[in-house]
Amino acid sequence: MTPVLSVRDLSVTFDTGEGPVQALHDISLDLAAGETVAVVGQSGSGKSTLASCVNRLLADNGRITAGAITLGEQDITRAPESTMTAIRGRRIGLVPQDPMTNLNPVMTVGAQITEALEVHGLASGQDARERAIDLLGQAGIDRPAARFRQYPHEFSGGMRQRVLIAIALACRPEVLLADEPTSALDVTVQRLVLDQMAELTAELGTGVLLITHDLALAAERADRVIVMHRGWVVESGDAATIIASPQHDYTERLLAAAPAMSDVKVIPTADDESAERPETLLEVSGAVRRYRIRGQREHLHAVDGIDLSIPKGRTVAIVGESGSGKSTAARLALRLERADAGTIRYRGTDLASLRGKDLLAYRRAIQPVFQNPYASLDPRYTIGQVIDEPLRVHRIGDAASRRKAVADLLDRVDLPAAYAHRRPHELSGGQRQRVAIARALALDPELVVMDEAVSALDVLVQEQILELMVDLQRDRGLSYLFISHDLAVVHLVAHHVYVMKAGKIVEHGDPDTVFRSPQHPYTQQLVAAVPRPHEQAS
Template sequence: MSPVLSVSGLSVTFDTSRGPVQALHDVSLDLVAGETVAVVGESGSGKSTLASCVNRLLAENGRITGGTIRLGDHDITRTSEAAMTAIRGRRIGLVPQDPMTNLNPVMTVGAQIAEALEVHGLASGQTARARAIELLGHAGIDRPVARYRQYPHEFSGGMRQRVLIAMALACRPEVLLADEPTSALDVTVQRRVLDQMTALTTELGTAVLLITHDLALAAERADRVVVMHRGRVVESGDAATLIAAPQHEYTQRLLAAAPAMSDTKVAPAATDEEPETLLEITGAVRRYRLRGQREHLRAVDGVALTIPRGRTVAIVGESGSGKSTAARLALRLERSDAGSIRFRGTEVGGLRGKELLAYRRAVQPVFQNPYASLDPRYTIAQVIEEPLRVHRIGDAATRRKAVVDLLDRVALPAAYAHRRPHELSGGQRQRVAIARALALDPELVVMDEAVSALDVLVQEQILDLMVSLQRDQGLSYLFISHDLAVVQLVAHHVYVMQSGKIVEDGAPATVFRSAQHPSTQQLVAAVPQPRRQPS
């Protein structure tokens, strides 16, 4: 079967202030109709640059310096921008990583899908509206007629991602580029979204180029896997065979670092001695008033949990279960409507002035989205140094040295101190956010999906850093995650949330291997499982 997409000898160079940087070196791959090929590798390996080339959406300072990209008989590398406008969406669909930055916040989701059809002359008016409603239904959106009139902020993350899938497949493209389409979703939503995407692409015969840092996901969903390292393809082949018997040293490193492929516990072993309780939440309740409804939403409903000193406590659950709301209560970013939150025996809700400032120093957050948590106007040095200045720690010289030390602790070069957030990859930005949280030597770090956007090698570095800090300094963590494999590696105790309540808790190995509650069983069942090697 002839390939629908053929990349041959592709090389790409970016012009930077430090001179030309070659991002891709002689990359080749083929994709046939109905096939899913996963491209894996660490941040900066060239995965997303490859996807940008296929869609001819390279940044202005990037240029293709060699090779060809053919879509059927069409040479994309020599196509005019006007012709590419007709190809994008019509013949090549795109599902990007972040739905909130790729959906227009002032247009209804239905109008945005209809617009994709109208731009390419496939439908207009009521016909486009009817087709958009049909696509929403195919993408797994309930009540599609009503949802057509809603805006992106009224959808959950999983629903927004399904809207992007509907938009990408609206014109029945030959190729679908899926660039980290589910990295921010919990495992149950991820499975539903990917099942829906697979069903639609199978029905249409669409070829899928899946860009991902999740090797377990690649092993489960792809027919073939292509491994990239520093802009080169270092290994490729049948997914089951490559995962079972990787040949290249780099592929072996990726697999060894993937939590889903390992059952080695990295958290320090708990001792028999009962540790001091650092943070205790008892009967916490948080209610929200929803627009157009009389009843309040109880996002947190009678939650009780304990975080001992020097331990990692994890909260898992699907989107909307109340995990992040519980984290915001622990950080005193929101006040509970009922219940008690005590830090070292002191009620947090009553803290004011210097006492509250001291609490903020002792309890530091690392949020999921590094785009939103770093000030784009600041250099990386200023971002990391700011907490030290706010708390009046050290002078200018000692703060500069602290910035260099913190960058080193999160495996970033000292030269990055002079860059700004937009010059770093998503994984690098998250490492900066972690360095900032560590600047004040906190007692408790609240990590809300803080490693979900990182590739497995960077994730391994961050998890090892967490563990070493815990071992050496007695640091405690409240770890919010949808990745059960990571939780099992680092957590001493796990709480499972559903609809604002704790439904199950215990040691991770016990909870995940012998789940008692249906919600926990559903989470465990949704974890990606590698395909078996053909016999």
Template structure:
């Protein structure tokens, strides 16, 4: 197809007829087919499409970081006058991080867990000869602050595990901007970020593009974000670009059926709610399944005398058969509250009760029964799936641990669970590294459902999913709630999604609940200034509410 040209500015990145092939146990798989695109200096081109469409593979090609079983089987990638497909590995090593900056999707696999955050940024500066010693330290602290990390000087000496998921992603953004590259590859850079920090980060990327003439290739499944932030949008489907054009025009008048499907599935603040309004079957009066009363959680932080209060006197109730959501910025205490609910952390004050029983008192068989009834789906599918297990073994693991069924019934259960989350049965024989990020998250959801839990704690469980799969998962959540009376604690920074699925929402800031109530009421008429800021920061909120 004919690709709409970039603006009449100097072309920095030019891709022509690019094809990528992977060698797998099932034979050769062509993941990208005949892709052509241009990105000009100072321009942002967004690539949108569902999980597995080839977006991230395209980014890996530009940086020449394909997996060992992948190869560029055709076409060229020109960085100015240099063909990256023919460049030596030594040349590419000098280019990566210097002329081409990368903000990857998953922070935990791209930060060294045994190396302090500040040291990792200093290393990037020193490797590329930008600064050394105290000057590098000063610049690293400045970059952390620029990326939205508060108290950057103290955070400089912390390790990745001491940061929230969103804060880790901001560190990667600081590292990518350190060398002020000619091309910035941003692969789902804000999928783990709350809307206010997302706005800050994208403002910084836009400023970089305009001030330094950098070409930005933004990979995202968020069409509202693409429409708001990109000059042009290219839509990928099954390895091909099926439509491209100026962002506003493409969103307003999509020509391809696939683009129209993506737009229809994208949640907005005016979208019809999908949360069930029916009570769970057989309930005369809805009981409270889980209750947090005055819950407090504190952490000791290196370099600080006083403990950090992550959860501060939180009251929260999850009725049976309902979805309760927690929203707030990264570091607001959402995920810590979820860990208290799962008893992955013990509260330092207050109580956490499940069916009226203090969970801190559970031991032995009672604790095992609690673990079976309350299942998590974590934010990071890369870290929560054992890379040595096949997908079938991952999904069946809870059944083995709890000694449910025999080998044959477990295999059948795996097939059914994969089908529930829109994955083919053939995926049971694959390994996590063979799946996209969104596909891995669907596997994590399938595993959580294996034990037929009463409560599922979903910590940013749909943030990595494209809009089509996200729509399927949200519909699945509601149908299971209708059928089984399932309850959810739904942690998210996506307020549009929260409004769709929740019956009650708690807004958290700095470890405290600042506002709670019916989601429609809160999002339509928020009382607190903090809640108003969250809503105003939603990408394209004016567009999606139209």
């Protein structure tokens, strides 16, 4: 039987200022109709380059130097752009990783889905609208008819990712390239979306090439797994077999680094359990944040009367599905937004009362690390300038002392001092996130707000970042507000966890207790949805 996609002996080279760099070495794979093949590996392993080759969207400085790519019986290795334009979207669907840069900010999400249908002549007018609304619902968007008229900035990150999935599925393609499709999604929505993908595969015989750094996800969802490292395939085979008995040491490292709910916690604990309770740095009481929904009279309560506290030297986590209010709570804590009701106090002072120098002092004491290191670093700045910027803004030290501070901060996050002269695009995703942490530490804050700061990182880099967080907490007494949809990671690093749903806190407590004996049905649903590759292999 002819595979829907065949890659044979594929090699790719990129031309750089330092000469040609080979990114892929003799890659071969077959994807059958209705089959899901997962390609796993850390950042820089060549996973996304492989996906770009299949869709013929390599960067301008990249070229296929050997091998062939066949779609059905059609060789598309060097097909003209006009041919590929007709194939992309119609025969090969793509779910890219970053929803912020892949949705048009000036078009409604509904218009972007109907556009995909209309461009390929599959539907138009009212029929396209109805199909688009149906696709939004299938992708897990609540009230799809109302959401159809909204713009991407009115959606949460996870909801934007679901829109991309709806667009990719609109034309019912033969091959679906899913490049880290659920890295921004909580486990319950991830399951819903992937279940929907599985239904499409079963109904239409669509082959799914799943590009992911999440080995747990690959083990749960893929028929076969291909492990890539530095552009080479180092291991491939049946998913259950690879998880149960990895043959390559790199695969063993990936498995060992993947956090599991059963892992031993890594957070620092007090030496003396009888020691006094730490003081409270930040206290949120009855906080409410409402947003007006376009075209409707009612307001959306993104945060609806929540209470939480963050003690000094502790990690407090908020978990919940996309749109639950986690990131809004983080923005309120950072005073990037103001609460419509309730109070937020820092060391007893109401944030709403802060002005001038007092507000500037608060900005210095609490620092953010956001999810996307691509978007949070200015591409025009060198790494040294990125880290130096908060010192300049707060007029700390002279040029010489700031240069030394930058070197010290780079060392603290385990990056070479020479990186100060590089720009963000010259670093990997994990390195960029280390830079973001270094920038957050520049002002010696008491509290760092980490909003999905490790969700887009592969497990090996994620492990390094989490270890760095714990070391800094142990050495400097840092407090963290850790926003995440990854329950296994939260279990590892958090002292206390709050579970949010629809703007409300439905359960909170010690992570061991909350995750092992969840009381609320929603928490039970979250815990049940966590992939467990090690259990599957046993």
